Amino acid sequence: MRSLDRTLDEGWKPDHLLQQIGQDLGLAAELVEVFLEEMPDILIGIQEAVRQADDERLASAAHAFRGSAAAIGAFALARAAADLEAAGREGRAHAMASAADAFAAGACRLETCLQSTLAGGAS
Amino acid sequence: MSIDLEVGSATPDRVLIADDSRVNRSLLRGILTRQGFEVAEAADGEAALLAARENPPELILLDIDMPRQDGFEVCSELKRHAETAQIPIIFLSSFDQSAQKIRGLELGAVDYVTKPFDRGEVLARVRTQMRVLHLTRSLREANQELLRQRQSLDDDLRAAAEIQRSLLPGSETASGLRAGWRFRPCSSIGGDMFNLIRLNSRQTACYVVDVAGHGVPSALVGMSVNHRLSSAWLAEEGEAGHVARSPSAVLRRLDYEYPIERFNRFFTIAYLVLDTVSGRLCYSCAGHPPPMLLRRDGTVERLAEGGPPIGLGEFLDFEEATVDLEADDRLILYTDGVVEAPDGAGALLGIDGLEAFVRSTSTLGPAAVCSQLEELLVRRSGKIADHDDVSFLALDWQPET
Numbered sequence: 027m028r029s030l031d032r033t034l035d036e037g038w039k040p041d042h043l044l045q046q047i048g049q050d051l052g053l054a055a056e057l058v059e060v061f062l063e064e065m066p067d068i069l070i071g072i073q074e075a076v077r078q079a080d081d082e083r084l085a086s087a088a089h090a091f092r093g094s095a096a097a098i099g100a101f102a103l104a105r106a107a108a109d110l111e112a113a114g115r116e117g118r119a120h121a122m123a124s125a126a127d128a129f130a131a132g133a134c135r136l137e138t139c140l141q142s143t144l145a146g147g148a149s
Numbered sequence: 150m151s152i153d154l155e156v157g158s159a160t161p162d163r164v165l166i167a168d169d170s171r172v173n174r175s176l177l178r179g180i181l182t183r184q185g186f187e188v189a190e191a192a193d194g195e196a197a198l199l200a201a202r203e204n205p206p207e208l209i210l211l212d213i214d215m216p217r218q219d220g221f222e223v224c225s226e227l228k229r230h231a232e233t234a235q236i237p238i239i240f241l242s243s244f245d246q247s248a249q250k251i252r253g254l255e256l257g258a259v260d261y262v263t264k265p266f267d268r269g270e271v272l273a274r275v276r277t278q279m280r281v282l283h284l285t286r287s288l289r290e291a292n293q294e295l296l297r298q299r300q301s302l303d304d305d306l307r308a309a310a311e312i313q314r315s316l317l318p319g320s321e322t323a324s325g326l327r328a329g330w331r332f333r334p335c336s337s338i339g340g341d342m343f344n345l346i347r348l349n350s351r352q353t354a355c356y357v358v359d360v361a362g363h364g365v366p367s368a369l370v371g372m373s374v375n376h377r378l379s380s381a382w383l384a385e386e387g388e389a390g391h392v393a394r395s396p397s398a399v400l401r402r403l404d405y406e407y408p409i410e411r412f413n414r415f416f417t418i419a420y421l422v423l424d425t426v427s428g429r430l431c432y433s434c435a436g437h438p439p440p441m442l443l444r445r446d447g448t449v450e451r452l453a454e455g456g457p458p459i460g461l462g463e464f465l466d467f468e469e470a471t472v473d474l475e476a477d478d479r480l481i482l483y484t485d486g487v488v489e490a491p492d493g494a495g496a497l498l499g500i501d502g503l504e505a506f507v508r509s510t511s512t513l514g515p516a517a518v519c520s521q522l523e524e525l526l527v528r529r530s531g532k533i534a535d536h537d538d539v540s541f542l543a544l545d546w547q548p549e550t
Contacts, residue, residue: 042265045267046176046265046266046267046268047176047179047180047268048180048268048269050179050183050268053176053179053183056175056179057172057175057176057179060171064171064172085216086216089169089214089216090169090170093168093169093170093172093173093214094170094171094172094173096243096264096265097170097173097176097264097265097266098172099265
């Protein structure tokens, strides 16, 4: 986890996370792993909800993503998830196709970044 | 009696984390378990309620913003049920919104933590609540222990009161006398004692003792005096056989044996010896309110001869006097709790008031007089023996043949 010291993505602020948890690198790695584990299912949930124009499901999946992303310090994605959550609440899931695609792309970049961070920590 | 407050517990404190975000739960778990707390997790409101009921934790960290059942609803539900109502709740709030915080506190939460969490803040708030919780618990335990000890003292006092009561005379004790009495100690037991003692075939001694103060110390002194006034000590062998000692001699002896330095208490006593055949009564009162003699014609004589209270020293002697009773004359003995019973305005019954009462109840028997007096005192003061021990005896004499 040495590479956690650096900001690897403009949306993710590992410094912030480390500061929150008292520079506990072990706990930071644990949290990132948990996030990576649950992220794919949530992402699929968001995309399906948009495709099926399921407002409630979109709000719920985006809410889950927002909470977890904010917890690890990925604030840009957390804000994007909050927008999707609001759209779901307001009944605009059907209009969120391109936003959901952009969100998924951002999430993939974050995933890559987190994976490499973990790998860096393991090396 | 002192109770130590021990704060802290042998087993680790359990914290239930209710948050729909697994990352958030892991984060809080990581922070808390590293500090020795035990952690349980719930991913939504329903699971939180179930976990809290099945195994109540010491503290709940409750996310406000959960889908379906939000933190406010969960909090209300927990507060509604007795088994979970006392568990302290700290809300986890996503935004620094005072409206949310106020609503949470109004629902009964003890604190809140704003996301993103800061380890130091989370730990400080959790520890503060744990300290409050443990202090409350140990206070409650100390309180229960005090109640238990108080109960044990009350039980002892009740048992002591039974013993004291068992030393009082029966209502038909001495031949030639019809007796009625009331004994109402101010607390469970008191410093009043009285008795009727048959000394020989025609002499009966009667006394009323009132030890200064009330409660256990006075009762113990009263019982000591009662024990001392046994028949063996009250009579002596003379030319005419086994005869009563004179009342003044008895009081002098008591004054010698009970100086105030002995128990740090003085007492008053009215001591009478009645010849139950001839009706001759010899008495002496040591600082005691005067017994009354109600004659058949309705006049009342106060038997005021005597001296100072017992224990105050040998400066003044005890005088005694003799009166002759007629058949059906009535003797009234009492302690100052009777004449010092205040009414609502604080006015005392007084010896004159008691005398008027004695005269007005001359047609009743001794037992009925006692009931009437008790009613009178309750009517005046609202409650009998609220201010002092109350003792009262009525004795009707019929010549023995």
